[in-house]
Amino acid sequence: MNRKSGLLSIICLLLLSSCVSYKEFSIEVFKPSELNLRAGAKNIVLVSRNLKYSTDTLQHYYQRNHSLVKDKVKSNFDSLAIAVCLDTLSNRLINRGNFAEVERLPVSTFSTFRVGEIRPAKAEWYKAFAEKNGADYLVLLDMFSCFYSMSSIGYSPEAKIVTSNIWSVYSAKSQRIIDRFSQIDTLYWNKLDEHGNSTKTIIPDKKNAIVLAAGVIGQNYSNRILPSWTKVERTYMLSNDPTLQQAVKMAQNNQWEQAIAIWNDYSECKNKSKKASALFNLAVASEMNGDVDKAIEFTDKAAKVSSGLFLGSVNEQVRKYSIVLYQRKNEIAKLNQYYEDN
DSSP states (O other): OOHHHHHHHHHHHHHHHTTOEEEEEEEEEEEOOSSOOOTTOOEEEEEEEEEEETTOOOTTEEEETTEEEEOSSOOOHHHHHHHHHHHHHHHHHHHHSOOSEEEEOOGGGSOOEEESSOOOOOHHHHHHHHHHHTOSEEEEEEEEEEEEEEEOOSSSOEEEEEEEEEEEEEETTTTEEEEEEEEEEEEEEESBOTTSOBOOOOOOOHHHHHHHHHHHHHHHHHHHHSOEEEEEEEEEEEOSOHHHHHHHHHHHTTOHHHHHHHHHHHTTOSOHHHHHHHHHHHHHHHHHTTOHHHHHHHHHHHHHHTOSSTTHHHHHHHHHHHHHHHHHHHHHHHHHHHHHHO
16 A cells, blocks of 8 residues: 555544544433431431631621612521521431431520631530430531622613531541531522523512522532432434434434434444444443443443544543443442442
């Protein structure tokens, strides 16, 4: 083969590898909790430590049209928010957990205390408090803070609330803090839908916005303690082959059986690019059907087919998905263990 024909072959192979593209889509998967409160530890006590940063001085203010405004009537919105937050968390632990007792102590259990830095208390304090309340675990909302702002400038009013919170979990059995978690989040409201069209959405005032945000915080933290549904991204591997394109469209319309039949046919194709694409999508289909082990088998085959110089980007995508599948397999094992323990 002369140099020109060799160069032409290389160019053709490069063009072949560039014919593969990807399309992401979202699914929800059931994931294990970050914390595993083991069976045998049944009594959970929820309480707020009522700590507040010394610099957090805007409790009785909000922002309107970019100007700071003082509340006309002083209200203890922080106490309201903490109560809603802990009530939401308590209700989810009662309804979805397997605990003999979940007790939410009053917000007034501890007076508000201003500090320069939010730190854990001494170990003796946690031990004594857990023993006093008969708690296997203490779930502590160390700090809660929020700030509300709204704007009526322009053609669509909007509002937002920024929240900040710090949590700790103390285990009476191990006599130590087993989780410390902080988060800052922002909730938005406006009268536009995702396409920019006007809606009849009600823009909440400060009080209602705080209540809504506190409920979200309590629910979000419950997902560290309880298994929960989580949105994740997955990917179809696209090809310039019309039949393979049709298979992806079928999958997008939940016509999985028809799509799988096409991908099965192409999984024996001599064209490596098309074969890798078919095997990758068969892995996706297997995961959608709940068979992660089968999905891993398909990514193993796709990795072998796409190994080499000219399908490097395809191979990289296959291996990335393979890692995701092994992680998913581990998550499923944790979920099974959780329900066996509980």
